[in-house]
Amino acid sequence: MAGKGGVGKSVSSAATGMWTSGQGKETLAFSMDPAHSLSDILDVEIGSQPRKIREHFYAYEPDLKAESLGFYRRYKNILTALFGLFEVEIKPEDFGTMPGVNELIFMDKLYDIYIENKYDLVVIDSAPTAMVLPLLQLPSITTGFVTRVLGVRNRWMGVLNLLEAGFGDAILKEVRNMRAKAETMRNAIIDPNVATISVVTIPEKAAVMESRRLIETVESHGVRVDSIIINHVWKECECDFCRRKMASQVSYIEELKTLYADKSIAILPDYGTEVKGDFLWQVAEDLYGKKQLTI
Numbered sequence: 080m081a082g083k084g085g086v087g088k089s090v091s092s093a094a095t096g097m098w099t100s101g102q103g104k105e106t107l108a109f110s111m112d113p114a115h116s117l118s119d120i121l122d123v124e125i126g127s128q129p130r131k132i133r134e135h136f137y138a139y140e141p142d143l144k145a146e147s148l149g150f151y152r153r154y155k156n157i158l159t160a161l162f163g164l165f166e167v168e169i170k171p172e173d174f175g176t177m178p179g180v181n182e183l184i185f186m187d188k189l190y191d192i193y194i195e196n197k198y199d200l201v202v203i204d205s206a207p208t209a210m211v212l213p214l215l216q217l218p219s220i221t222t223g224f225v226t227r228v229l230g231v232r233n234r235w236m237g238v239l240n241l242l243e244a245g246f247g248d249a250i251l252k253e254v255r256n257m258r259a260k261a262e263t264m265r266n267a268i269i270d271p272n273v274a275t276i277s278v279v280t281i282p283e284k285a286a287v288m289e290s291r292r293l294i295e296t297v298e299s300h301g302v303r304v305d306s307i308i309i310n311h312v313w314k315e316c317e318c319d320f321c322r323r324k325m326a327s328q329v330s331y332i333e334e335l336k337t338l339y340a341d342k343s344i345a346i347l348p349d350y351g352t353e354v355k356g357d358f359l360w361q362v363a364e365d366l367y368g369k370k371q372l373t374i
């Protein structure tokens with residue numbers, strides 16, 4: 080589930096997980112948003128390990144702080160040596176805030192889950208706009224990195240290997256390993272038999288424009304967006320306020336339906352109340368029970 084901030088990605092992800100687990104599919108809801116909100120929406124404590132929250136349903140919010148420290152420790156020698164080449168010193172506490180590190184951690188966790196193959200379905204709750212994009216871009220970023228490392232290899236390999244026998248080669252092996260994982264995950268995401276992408280939006284100009292850009296960017300990476308969830312749609316009502324609200328929404332809903340006639344489009348009403356806990360069954364019913372979307 081991807082989309083602009085606050086449009087209902089987490090609600091839709093949680094409701095999807097409720098629905099599929101209710102159908103007896105082993106389901107994991109995986110939060111890929113550094114500002115986790117699945118636990119609030121599901122109204123349960125979710126640990127930093129996949130946790131069973133009800134029959135067939137697990138949820139997981141990776142602890143980025145702990146994971147980045149773990150990552151740092153695991154690759155400390157490599158990181159120190161690599162950044163040392165550029166005379167940059169990195170501290171463990173700074174590592175987690177470096178660009179790309181969160182994405183790398185999420186990718187690494189997702190890879191473990193994918194390889195473990197324990198769940199029938201993993202619902203990824205994305206961060207605003209597109210945490211999915213870095214997943215698609217990571218292989219080329221790591222490829223670029225490998226190329227660069229290879230580029231400096233001739234110059235630096237001797238130095239690195241002097242620090243410790245075979246050290247330069249060990250670095251290269253780790254980076255290649257990371258690239259292989261990133262490639263596996265990208266291939267999984269672009270395979271329509273493995274993954275589907277839903278964009279969540281609301282019928283307002285800024286959200287629709289951003290969704291259009293998001294779909295275009297994602298699809299330019301060769302990944303099809305399968306469905307669109309239009310959330311917060313106003314219900315029929317004769318009062319002036321609601322009539323005005325509905326009138327402004329209709330044109331955006333029509334625009335999306337026309338532009339994306341080839342995609343499944345689901346409408347979710349504005350429920351007029353906070354959506355969490357057992358209320359998610361209602362959202363799940365509206366999304367899947369009324370056959371708006373299939374999984």
Ligand SMILES: Nc1ncnc2c1ncn2[C@@H]1O[C@H](COP(=O)(O)OP(=O)(O)OP(=O)(O)O)[C@@H](O)[C@H]1O
Nearest residue numbers: 084085086087088089090311348349350351353354
């Ligand atoms: N159809 C709806 N009717 C009423 N409230 C809703 C509806 N959908 C979502 N909400 C509420 O809107 C808020 C934001 O929803 P949610 O957290 O799912 O959005 P998000 O896209 O995941 O946000 P973020 O980008 O911050 O991750 C929540 O408080 C939720 O209860």
Ligand SMILES: [Mg+2]
Nearest residue numbers: 088089112116
């Ligand atoms: Mg969210």
